[in-house]
Amino acid sequence: MARTRTVEWEDAGATARAAATMAGLDFLREIVAGRLPGPPIASLLGFSLEEVEDGRAVFVLEPGEEHYNPIGSVHGGVYATLLDSATGCAVHSTLPQGMAYTSLDLSTRFLRPLTTATGKVRAIGTVISRGRRTALAEAGLYDAEDRLLGHATSTCMLFPVPAEGSGGTRA
Secondary structure, eight states, rough: OOOOOOOOOOHHHHHHHTTTSOHHHHHHHHHHTTSSSSOHHHHHHHHEEEEETTTEEEEOOOOGGGGTTTTSSHHHHHHHHHHHHHHHHHHHHTTTTTEEEEEEEEEEESSOOOOOGOOOEEEEEEEEEEOSSEEEEEEEOOOOTOOEEEEEEEEEEEEEEETTOHHHHHH
């Protein structure tokens, strides 16, 4: 039996422009409060930023069939997306206005299978260290019983937000 899903999102460019005018923690708090929309990828996969503080970000997801791989469990790309979001936003929460980041690498470990029976999961990212040009963060993916389902570390490159119209790229 075929299933369908409709996805709606708001203008990603408007959110990115807002990010350029705010400190990272303030920007992410606006998303948590619903005053700024989350990114389209969150709408597509059905996850959201639930908590943020300096150096820490928590995303949540209720796994559904739409997340499954061909063998009947959640695809590793969904794990990786949640863990990448948690590490990246943990880093973003430490950045002053005018600074941006992009992931340089993401090393993941999938420890337990995720299915619709798993229930709501949380990806908790924390910054381990931050310098002028790079930051290192880690994240764990946990079920409702706080069992570790997956883990990741990420290195992020930090850079000034390009001036509008300069042709530069923003993360």
